[in-house]
Amino acid sequence: MSTPVLQVNDLKKHFPIRAGFFGGTTGYVYAVDGVSFDIAKGETLSLVGESGCGKSTVGKAVLRLFDITDGQVILDGQRIDDMPSGTLRPMRRRMQVVFQDPFSSLNPRMRVRDILAEPIRNFGLAKDAAELEAKVAGLMDKVRLPRDAVGRWPHEFSGGQRQRIGIARALAAEPDLIICDEAVSALDVSVKAQIVNLLQDLQRELGLALLFISHDLAIVEHMTHRVAVMYLGKIVEVAPKRSLFAAPKHPYTEALLSAVPVPEPGAARERIILKGDVPSPINPPKGCRFHTRCPYAFDRCRVEEPPLRPVADALGEGHVAACHLHDLPAEQNPLAGSKGAAILAHA
């Protein structure tokens, strides 16, 4: 197996809570609390979960937009989490980002040409002005925007077009990995489809690896190769797409799948409606973090935190989950079978 493009080991990010006149630390938000995964070349890994689960923090930590509390981030075999910023800067070329909000992700006071030229100049990817101009034009072609639009300002474009510009900016650095932080979530349905198709085409064409951070499970299923499900700062399950959707092995994944409304009136689905709300990441529950809402929780879940480990899955290898239920005999384990089809009302 070749080295993965990105490897994240036991990543932790705790944000201090400051209060009082002198700004002393009174506690921590355990936004990300021990997350590990890797992404192979050309692969899409999706990070799913609800707001506040820490998925966007993982994306920003990988990009090193801030320093992490603990753990390792390894890009193309090199640790970047403790790299001095001078050494890191050229490494940044290999991973780029596309953000959610197409309006605030482009500097309103820069023309499209300058937005796209910035990474090309920073990384010295063009020898002269003519090559720069050619590269910018090429990027516009790649994201299917007219070349003569490079002289325009961001506010002259619609949301979908702005997102294309954001993608073009990410491609300008010729990266190996693009982190898509809710990249299609703010878009209308019909525009969303355009951008999803564009991302898939680009991935195929350029062999890009994608870290696709999203809360939209239908889009994730459509886009991804593997899925990691996050809850309260931890990954609770990782599996290849088909295994995850057909046979979820964590009660949270199961509930998440069952909660997505499907555009199929009268579909007979098995509904699992979770009680209550996500607990605060300032004071996460002891034991399994999901036990306060889990329909199957038993005594052990309240005291012992389950580790992430391989689980039996008829559909294939590489399915890991963090749940004590898998220690029970199969007939007592509600997650033993493949319930995906029943939950998703899929014929």
Added chain:
Amino acid sequence: MSTTVLPPGVAAAAPMPDILPAVKPKTGFTGFLRRNPTIAIGGFLMLLMVFVAVFAPFLWTKDPTALAPALRTREPSAEWWFGTDMLGRDVYSRVLYGTRVSLTVGFSVAIFASLAGLTIGLISGFIRIADSIIMRVMDGMMSIPPILLAIALMALTRGSVGNVILAITIAEIPRVSRLVRGVVLSLREQPYVDAAVAAGTRTPVIILRHILPNTLAPLTVQATYICASAMITEAILSFIGAGTPPIIPSWGNIMAEGRALWQVKPYIVFFPAVFLSITVLAVNLLGDGLRDALDPRMAKRL
């Protein structure tokens, strides 16, 4: 109405009437002014004042410092439009020349305070350690009313227009730095700044290219308010004798000199006061208009 024959089986929707009269889009420069009447009025008054200040010698003025003891305290007339003061100087000429001082102080303070505040605000918005020190100093300065600070600074120096500008500028800096720092802190969180960091842009370039241009809109608005308040502060300083030297006519001076005669010769105070009010109004109108035109959301913040 044209009568088009529809193919068989085709049903056309009934056309919907206009319920609002069609209006011609207001575009171009005149359209901009019509959509922003406050800018139009404020801008017009402001240009008028600048015109008066620049062309004061050609607007039928006399020498504003020429003493004529024989012609003291004349009422306004065809000869002396705004009358004469207790030394026989022409109030009309003095008020028109006073515009120069007022505008010079207003504009200079606005520019210098903005530049200094911008620098300090950018530094404290970007350097964590500097931030807590600078901001505590600014808090300390802000706890003294600007006018008192300016009086104290003027007490240390000789009265001159330059020193007035310096004193008011120092008094205004904390407010601008706070504003810029706040804007910088919110801009730093913008995704396009994160994207620029990810694209390998160096910090100085990020400040110059991504942060600075986006602080200019709120800063411009703030600068107009500073301009207005500087003009008032200048008038107050001159009025209490801590501002421009008496030899240079300024609205504050003229009012101070007319103060003793306020009950018998009110026009000496009245005319400079009207000019001061109109100018401050003009600048404030301009500021409000710019604020609404540049960023409607900012209207709530400021």
Added chain:
Amino acid sequence: MPLLEVENLQTHFRTPDGVNRAVDGVSFHVNAGETLAIVGESGCGKSVTAMSILRLIPEPPGKIAGAIRLNGKNLLELSDREMRQIRGNDVSMIFQEPMTSLNPVLTVGRQIGETLRLHQGLSKQQAEERAVEMLNLVGIPEARRRVREYPHQLSGGMRQRVMIAIALACNPKLLIADEPTTALDVTIQAQILELMRDLKHRVGAAIVLITHDLGVVAEVAERVVVMYAGRKVEEAAIGPLFRTPRHPYTQGLLGSMPKLGSSLDGTETRLAEIPGLVPSLKKKLDGCVFASRCPHTTDLCRTVAPALEEKAPGHVAACHYAAREDLGADEMVAA
């Protein structure tokens, strides 16, 4: 007689660069106890339609024309005073943002009680009793304690429940829900949708559900109006709408949504795209509003605006080429 009848609703806005025809000739009705969904993408006029029903559109710059009849009474002819009597009492509304639609300095109980005291003249005591009752109804545990809490002490899902409690406090005949679950996480959305389904049976109010999410529509609505560029382009009961959409826009919308469970049978399909952009509502359009993006556009579409026609019983669509009941989809393209 239907509970609510909207006829040729037009809501236009004066803007610096021309008149925005946000809603331009929309008609629909809602029967008592029924749930009607209005779906469409941002800018299609669905929220403006909802606001127009309650006359929450500021005039000027806006202007509403047409007729909005609640039990036969045209709301557009009422005085402001009479309209205030209707809002919150006969018709109430739930908004998308539970955070900003609640007053942060009043307790939850006060906010529920306020409408009751205003419209039904209840005493303070009675209002609080009823507030507790309402919180119980919307599934908030420990209602007696919660009535004395402030909105910031509640989570997003709880706040939306409180919003629903306020809306239902006066037993309205019609509830307008504008994107009630859009700001919520999926597991919380599932709770709220479950609550709405449950309340539908228990309370019996008719609901107009405004949403962009076809999944939510399928979960709670009985009938659907699809809007595009300020017009109604299709209307049908949910079954026929999802099974046999007649308007190319609805077909495109459904085709562009990835289907959950698509990976299970291993059929990886490309999403259908609707090319192009929504036309500007500031220009008067000749012909069909969807002509610029439709795969089946002909010259007829570009010149003659299609009327809304009944293509099957209870299924109307505004398309010259939409299949009629006895015609297949193939003939549609060929026509």
